[in-house]
Amino acid sequence: MGRARLAELHGVATVYEPAPGRPVRVPEDTVVAVLAALGVDASTPRAVQDALAAHETAARGRLLPATVVLREGAGQSLPELPEGTLLCVDTEDGRTLRRPAGQHADAGPLPLGSHVLRAQAPDGRSGSARLIVAPGRIPAPPGRGHGFLVQLYSLLSARSWGMGDLADLAELAAWSGRTFGSDFVQVNPLHAAVPGPPTDPSPYRPSSRRFPDPVHLRVEEIPEFAYLTGPAREQAGALLDRAAALREAVLRRGELIDRDAVWDLKRQALELVRAVPQSPGRRAAYGDFLAEQGQALDDHSTWCALAEVHGPDWRAWPAGLRDPRSVRTARARGELLERVDFHCWLAWLTDQQLAAAQRAALEAGMRVGLVHDLAVGVHPSGADAWAQQDAFAAGMSIGAPPDAFNARGQDWGLPPWRPDALAATGYAPYRELLRGLLRHAGALRIDHVMGLFRLWWVPQGYEPRRGAYVRYDAEAMLGVLALEAHRAGAAVIGEDLGTVEPGVRETLAERGVLGTSVLWFERDYETGGAGEAGGGQPEPLEPGRWRSGCLATATTHDLPSTAARLTGDHVELRHRLGLLTRPLEEEQREDAMGVAQWLALFGRLGLLPEGPGDEEAAVKAVHRFLLRTPAAMIGVWLPDAVGDRRPQNLPGTWDQYPNWRLPVADASGRPLSLEELAASPRLHGLMELMGQREQREGG
Numbered sequence: 001m002g003r004a005r006l007a008e009l010h011g012v013a014t015v016y017e018p019a020p021g022r023p024v025r026v027p028e029d030t031v032v033a034v035l036a037a038l039g040v041d042a043s044t045p046r047a048v049q050d051a052l053a054a055h056e057t058a059a060r061g062r063l064l065p066a067t068v069v070l071r072e073g074a075g076q077s078l079p080e081l082p083e084g085t086l087l088c089v090d091t092e093d094g095r096t097l098r099r100p101a102g103q104h105a106d107a108g109p110l111p112l113g114s115h116v117l118r119a120q121a122p123d124g125r126s127g128s129a130r131l132i133v134a135p136g137r138i139p140a141p142p143g144r145g146h147g148f149l150v151q152l153y154s155l156l157s158a159r160s161w162g163m164g165d166l167a168d169l170a171e172l173a174a175w176s177g178r179t180f181g182s183d184f185v186q187v188n189p190l191h192a193a194v195p196g197p198p199t200d201p202s203p204y205r206p207s208s209r210r211f212p213d214p215v216h217l218r219v220e221e222i223p224e225f226a227y228l229t230g231p232a233r234e235q236a237g238a239l240l241d242r243a244a245a246l247r248e249a250v251l252r253r254g255e256l257i258d259r260d261a262v263w264d265l266k267r268q269a270l271e272l273v274r275a276v277p278q279s280p281g282r283r284a285a286y287g288d289f290l291a292e293q294g295q296a297l298d299d300h301s302t303w304c305a306l307a308e309v310h311g312p313d314w315r316a317w318p319a320g321l322r323d324p325r326s327v328r329t330a331r332a333r334g335e336l337l338e339r340v341d342f343h344c345w346l347a348w349l350t351d352q353q354l355a356a357a358q359r360a361a362l363e364a365g366m367r368v369g370l371v372h373d374l375a376v377g378v379h380p381s382g383a384d385a386w387a388q389q390d391a392f393a394a395g396m397s398i399g400a401p402p403d404a405f406n407a408r409g410q411d412w413g414l415p416p417w418r419p420d421a422l423a424a425t426g427y428a429p430y431r432e433l434l435r436g437l438l439r440h441a442g443a444l445r446i447d448h449v450m451g452l453f454r455l456w457w458v459p460q461g462y463e464p465r466r467g468a469y470v471r472y473d474a475e476a477m478l479g480v481l482a483l484e485a486h487r488a489g490a491a492v493i494g495e496d497l498g499t500v501e502p503g504v505r506e507t508l509a510e511r512g513v514l515g516t517s518v519l520w521f522e523r524d525y526e527t528g529g530a531g532e533a534g535g536g537q538p539e540p541l542e543p544g545r546w547r548s549g550c551l552a553t554a555t556t557h558d559l560p561s562t563a564a565r566l567t568g569d570h571v572e573l574r575h576r577l578g579l580l581t582r583p584l585e586e587e588q589r590e591d592a593m594g595v596a597q598w599l600a601l602f603g604r605l606g607l608l609p610e611g612p613g614d615e616e617a618a619v620k621a622v623h624r625f626l627l628r629t630p631a632a633m634i635g636v637w638l639p640d641a642v643g644d645r646r647p648q649n650l651p652g653t654w655d656q657y658p659n660w661r662l663p664v665a666d667a668s669g670r671p672l673s674l675e676e677l678a679a680s681p682r683l684h685g686l687m688e689l690m691g692q693r694e695q696r697e698g699g
Contacts, residue, residue, distance in 0.1 A: 002048040007031050009055055010038050011419055011471035013454075018403055018499075026468040033459035034468050037393040038420060063119050063127035066423040069479040071136045072112055084122040089131060091115045112483060114431065130426025134479035134486075138512035141443065141491045142367040145183025146627075146634040146690045148176055148641075151203075151557055151648050152187045152216065153257055154664050155638070157674035159218070162246030162262040166350070167218035168674055169370070170357040175678055177364030180691040185361065186371035186445060186635060188557065190216055190354075192300070194312050194382045197260045201660035202649075204375045204447065205414065207312075207382030210436050211300050212354060214346040215262060219269045221356075222349055224276035232272045239269045251671045256661040270349075274342060289348045296432055298333075299324055299387035301343035305336040313381035324387050351439065358440040368442035368491065368633075374433075376448040377414025391421045391429050395460045398451070402465045403499055409456075409464030416455050419472045427480045434481060438488035443633075445551075449494030449513065452477040453504055478511050493551045493633070497521065514632055515550040519622060520565065520594070522546060537594050540601045543628035552631035554622050554640060557648045561637065563667060564645040566595060566618050573647075577656050601625075615667075616643065620686055627690070636690060641683040643667030 004014050012034050015023050032042050041047040064079060078087065078099065089097040092113040110133045117131035155164035155172060169187065176182040191206030192213040193199050206213075219225060220240075228236050243265050249255040278286065290297065302324070303314065310317045320328030333340055354370075361369035377398055378384040385392055392415040400410040422430060437444055446452070453474045458467040485492050493514045496505055505515060523538040524545075546552065554562045560570030571591050575584045602608040602621040605628070610617035619640060626634050639648075644665045650657045663671040666680075677683055 002045065002052060003028070003031060003042050006040065006042055006048055006051055006055070007035060009052075010035060010040060012038070013469040013471065016401060016469050018401055020502075024401075027466055030459060030462065030466050030468050033462070034396070034457050034470060037396045037457070037459070038418060038470075061125070063121055063125045064117060064129040067130045067132065067426050067473075067476060068117055069132045069134065069473075069476045070110065071134055071479065073136055078117070081119060082121050082123065086120040088118045089115050090118065112486065114426065114483070132427070132476070132479050132483060134483040136482070136511070138482050138485045138492045139489055140512060141183075141514075141632050143183075144632055144634075145181075145367060146636060147182045147184030147186065147366075147368070147371070148172065148638045149186045149553065149556075149635045150188075150638040150664075151660070152190065153201075153259070153660070154648065154662060155674055155677075156247060156251055156257075156663050156671070158247075159220075160247060161219070161243035161265060162250060163215070163257045163259060164674075165218045166216050166353040166357050167221055170353075170360040171674060173357060173361035173366060173369065174364045176687070177361060177366040179678075180687040181365065182687075182691075183366050184368035184371050184442060184633065185366075186443075186551075187373060189373040189375045189447075191375060191378075192383065193259075194379045195263075195304075195307060196312075199259050199263070200379070201257075201259055203373075203660065205377075205379050205412075206375055206384075207303075207379055208300055208384045209375055209378055210296055210384060210433050211347050212350045214270070214350050215259060215266060217266060217270070217346075217350055217353060219266055219273065221353065222270075222273050223282065224273050224278065225269075227276050228272060232275065236269055236272055239265050250663050251673055254669075254671060256658050257663060259661075270346065271342075274345065286345065286348050289351065290344060293347070296387075296436075297344055297347055298340070300383045301340045301347065302329070302333050302336075303383035303386050304343040305339035306332060308339060309336070314386040315381060322386075324389070354440040358442070361442075366442070370441050371443040371445055371493065372437050372441045373445045374437055374447060376451055377412065377416065380413065380415050385415055388429055391417055391425070393418045393457065396457045397460070398455045399458050399464045399467060400456050400499075401467060401469075407465075409458075409467065411458045411464040411467075416457055416470065417472075419470065423473065423476065427476060430477070431480055431484060434484040435487075438484055438490050441488065441490055443491040443493060444485070445493040445495060445516075446481075446513075447495050449496050449508065450500055450504055452481070453501060453507075474507065478507070478513075481513075482511060491633075497556075509547075509549050512549075515547060516556075517546060517550040517552045517629075517631065518556060518559065519552070519554050519626065520559075520598070537590075537597065540598050542601075543605075543625055544630070546629035546631060548630035548632060550631050551633040551635050552626045552629050553635040553637065554619075554626065555637050558651055560647055561644050562619050562622055562640045563615060563643045564647070566615055567645070568592060568595075569645045570647070573650070577650070577653060579650075579652050598622075616682060616685075619643070620689055623686060623690060634690070636686070638677070639664050641686050642672060642677060642680050643682060645669070 007014050012031060014026050014031055017023050035042040040051050042051060068079060087099040089099060091111055092115055112133050115131040117129045120126045152169055153163040155168050157168045160168055173185045189203040190212040192208040192211050194207040246261055250257055306321060314322055320326050321332060323329060358369045396416055397411055397413050398416045399412045402409045454469045454471045456467045457470050458464050494508050496515045522541040524541050525538050564570040568588055568591055571587050574580050580587050602625060607624040608617060608621040646662055648662060649659045665671045
């Protein structure tokens with residue numbers, strides 16, 4: 001009982017339910033390991049007693065919690081404090097406000113922001129806390145609209161260097177906004193990757209979520225590039241020729257996107273551009289960026305410079321360099337100052353091109369513009385894990401417990417944030433992360449948004465099924481999110497697919513976080529009714545019964561394309577790779593029955609006037625259906641617009657399938673450039689349908 005009580009005090013669940021009414025007890029050794037990662041010794045009965053006593057003593061002596069989060073207009077009651085306690089709020093704009101104290105003291109109207117709360121009790125105790133005052137709701141999208149979903153690396157133009165870049169993103173936004181009245185473009189995470197070779201191509205396992213990767217730069221659009229002269233100009237020309245060869249290899253010869261080859265060329269070109277003197281105005285702008293980004297950028301760039309010397313895994317560096325605050329690290333930073341500054345400069349250039357892409361989107365009439373993506377975690381050997389070691393739980397990684405799709409559970413190999421460390425810093429790492437991502441965004445997608453409430457922690461060396469849920473302060477996580485989204489004027493989309501704890505979707509909706517609704521999963525699970533064609537699957541959910549607070553799509557980067565779903569190609573692919581758990585014929589039969597249910601519904605609703613048997617018409621019917629729903633945002637997976645059958649990522653594979661390395665292609669698998677996409681009759685037919693005003697407004 002003592003260990004269970006200790007676990008409860010620290011947010012560690014000792015029981016979880018893989019399905020309602022089916023409790024599973026977490027192994028004792030898992031609870032001990034997770035508590036140890038939170039700095040709590042629960043290894044013996046005596047250690048448990050000591051830890052409980054220490055917790056009780058600390059609670060009695062603490063006047064304020066580490067962080068206090070209040071909602072604007074929600075009464076703003078401050079923590080219960082002894083009568084006569086003097087309270088002061090030092091606001092972020094430099095004012096000092098005094099407030100009454102005592103049981104259920106009303107804070108009165110406090111300004112939005114991140115402040116400091118100070119308390120002085122009559123008994124001599126004093127304390128301070130980070131006080132976050134957040135809006136009650138996150139901004140909604142400015143009207144109902146549609147837009148493309150795209151993996152940026154897959155969008156090659158006639159000017160890119162072998163993979164899509166930020167200039168391509170700006171072109172896609174400007175073209176789709178002006179041509180089809182699109183309101184947004186959602187992209188994959190652009191976070192900085194752990195460098196190779198080989199570089200992990202997954203955008204969901206980054207080195208840093210705080211800074212974007214300079215591999216996305218369009219080198220020729222850096223102003224100083226135009227002023228290269230002499231031998232440097234000749235070298236740049238040779239690099240452009242090699243970049244063209246990389247591009248042609250992908251678009252014309254069907255080779256895979258080679259991120260490392262692209263970065264090798266861009267790095268050489270950037271070294272040349274770096275030698276060109278900056279104009280006074282550009283130099284001043286760069287100085288402002290350095291001052292604004294502060295310690296976070298210095299740490300990130302120091303890690304990048306050290307990784308060039310010692311390799312990309314900081315855990316294998318010389319002992320003194322493993323600590324970002326050590327004397328040896330400070331000395332190394334000085335010795336590598338030029339390289340540190342080079343990586344700071346790359347971050348500035350990338351930030352500028354991100355700003356230009358968002359500006360192009362808004363100037364094209366988009367009401368949202370860019371929708372950036374926040375990965376659920378970071379690589380354990382990367383820059384964030386090095387710079388924020390105190391904030392991460394050592395020896396732990398996040399994943400998922402066993403479920404109907406994976407009996408062994410999942411281990412994603414990403415270290416979790418410690419909830420106690422976040423609170424102790426006033427959620428500073430989280431606040432900085434959100435602020436950086438929202439700098440040039442009209443909305444933010446949060447991968448595995450359920451992680452704001454709890455995450456499945458797996459101790460190192462344990463099977464994923466032997467993990468435990470650790471709870472986070474959802475009110476604080478959502479409050480910080482609401483504050484930063486409000487300041488940026490940005491909407492937030494939560495990826496809430498799969499197993500979701502009861503009450504989470506309702507809480508997210510209350511705070512204004514949009515959900516994610518994928519057509520094939522939207523079925524009537526409440527009544528459980530199944531038609532004859534459904535093979536026992538619940539009936540598709542009628543469009544009027546969809547939730548309005550969502551981004552509605554036909555698919556995602558982890559799912560089959562719509563053409564593959566309609567034709568059954570995705571089942572054949574999984575069969576070829578040995579991923580099926582049942583006989584091929586059984587999988588095909590169930591899949592075909594499920595698709596038949598949807599096609600029958602489209603027919604009944606008059607959404608398939610072309611009749612059955614026409615794949616392109618069926619893809620249009622899928623999107624006509626999405627337009628019939630009340631969804632706030634409707635996303636079109638860019639490969640769907642040209643009939644691409646290949647998924648960008650096939651979960652459960654590593655080297656068996658070219659995840660994250662495929663360009664957008666047509667129905668035959670022929671890669672298409674951005675210019676060819678823009679001229680595609682099939683794409684125009686679908687997007688003109690999406691742009692019809694009466695459908696965009698839900699009529």
